Amino acid sequence: MARIPLRSRAWHGDEQIELPVPDAWHVDILGPADAPELSEEGVRQALSRPHAGPSLTELARGKSTALLVIDDLGRPTPAHRIVPHLLVLLEAAGIGADGISFLVATGSHRQLTHQEAERKLGAHIVARYPVHSHDAFDDDLCDLGRLPSGMPVIVNRRVLDADLVIGVSCILPHTLAGFSGGGKIMLPGCAGILSISELHSFEAKRQRAQVEPSPRRPDARDVIEAFAERAGLAFSVNTVINSRRQVAAIVAGDFRAAHAEAVTRAVEVYRTEVPDELRQTADIVIANGYPLDADPVQVSKSQWPRRLFPQADMILYDPACDGIAYHGWSEFQKASVTNMICGTISEARTDGRYPAPLSALLARPLLRRLGHWRLRAEAERTDVSYRAYREERGTIHTNTIAKRVMAKRARLVICSASFPEWKRVVQFPNSVLLPDWEAVAAAGYLPDEPRRVAVIPCAPLQIPA
Incomplete structure (x- = not known):
């Protein structure tokens, strides 16, 4: 049999795997343009010589405390490669270890365990510095009033208590903000559930990978940046990763300018050529959820190929490693x-x-x-906190009317060892959930007949050209 090489299990081994498929298939692997891994010296220079605005050393001079805000395991950012360089710069500017702490910007995702924080930052960092995971429902939050758009600025108090706030995140295509990264580490990253809800409910959306703002009104990205400015984000580290979840580029500095430049570089790295002829003739599309396959909630970010291949059957390969399908905002919206x-x-x-x-x-x-x-x-x-999820209280495990209305009803084969069946029933009621590739074959979804097959090897990153 032929074999399709893929990366899999971000944060849970980052393995290289091969999926066997019939020899009769004609397989097109549509990878991104991609880029090599940035060297340690390249990382150091990108952080010490910002793209725009004052250097981190200048910003830190005369300050006593610094808060490093990082994203969670739902994002592929290899913070353990970046943070040590930031600590060197901070300590050189006079902020000692006792003045440095970390906040995991979970938004309305669940909080990290101690072991997960070690994966993200490195065990030696977690052992030396305080690390706290944000809780949008039950944390010490401060209300800083409203933006001109009407958005309430409700943010974690740790952000306000620090003399210097540094964000470390990743540039990914994103429905709502166009791309993740930049000010998004503050909203929704460190925001209260009311701010998160208003962002998703009331602000004009950017399409996935949309760079240009709305011509008629401020959109979600504009509001995110205004929120981050009021919250006090002083220095932003924006990473672009490659298909192996390695750092391909870093753009640091002023959060608006650095984010804009990082998006430009991300578009180059993630760009994927998809021939028009293949869009019309593909029989099967295999979309791989890497590098967002640690968290079952992220499966929606691999769904975009469906629009490009309207005639094809879709197989989503996503181990959903942690098996915990919790997303506070989604549960709040559908309560x-x-x-x-x-x-x-x-x-x-x-x-x-x-x-x-x-x-x-x-x-x-x-x-x-x-x-x-x-x-x-x-x-x-309405209690849809992670605590309520663990205790199976409220509407989280209930198929509410709103969930039934908002369910995605397109046919889909999900190959996943850990994606929860209850979540499949609620979110993808017309899908089939199978535990491994052998089960996909046994169920007849890999016919030993000529088929034109398109493979999207790291779907959450890729931007079709």
């Missing part, structure tokens, strides 16, 4: 029909989503004010 309806306002404010008259009606400021009042009331009485 009630009211919360779900509030989300339509962001769709209405997004260009091209709704007919113009309906879009204008739903985007009226009065509806936002009413929606804010309603979401605040819901946030006070």
Whole structure:
């Protein structure tokens, strides 16, 4: 049999695997443009010589405390390669080890365990410095008022207590913000659930990998950056990774300018040529969830190939290693029909989503004010925290009306050892969940007949050209 080489299990071994397929298949592996790994000297120079704004040494001079804000295991950022260089710069500027701490910007994801923090940062870092995981539902949060857009700036107090705040994150295509990274480490990363809910419910969305802002109104990326400025993000480290989850580029400095430049580089690295002829003739598409295959919640980020291959059957290969399908914002949105309806306002404010008259009606400021009042009331009485998930309380494990309405009903084969069956029923009711590749073959989804097959080897990263 022929074999398809893939990377798999980010943060859980980062293995090289091979999927056997029939010899009769004609397989096209559509990899990204990609880039080599950045050397240690390259990392050091990128951090010590920022793309824009003052250097970290200049910013740290005269300060007593620094907070390094990092993303969680739902993102592929190899922080353990970056953080040691930042610590050298901070200590050289006079901030000692007792003045340095870490905050894991989980947004509304779950908190990291001690062992997971060690994977992200390195055991020696976790042993020496305080590391805290943000909790959007039950943390010490501060309300800094509202932005002109109406967004409430509710942020973790640790961000405000630090003299210097540094964000370390990764540039990935993202539906809502266009790309992750930059100010997104603050919103939703360190924000309260009300701010997170308003971002997703009321702000105009950027499409996945959209660089240009909305021409008609401030969009989610604009609001994210305004939130980050008020919260006090002083220095941003934006990584671009390659197909092996290695650092391919780093752009650091002022969070707006550094993010914009990092996006430019990411587009070059993630660009994927997809022939027009293959889009129409492919019989099967195999999308690999690496490097976002540690967290079952991230499977949605591998779904974009469906639009490019309308005639093809889709197989998603995603081990979903941790098996914990928890996402606080998603559960909050789907806890009630009211919360779900509030989300339509962001769709209405997004260009091209709704007919113009309906879009204008739903985007009226009065509806936002009413929606804010309603979401605040819901946030006070709806417990969809990770604690509620663990204790199986509330609506998290219930197939609510909103979940049934918002379920993705396209046919899909999910090959995953750890993706929860209850989550499949709720999110992908027409899908088939099989535990391994042998089971996919046994179920007849790998027919020993001529087939044209497209393989997307690191789907969450890739940007079709």
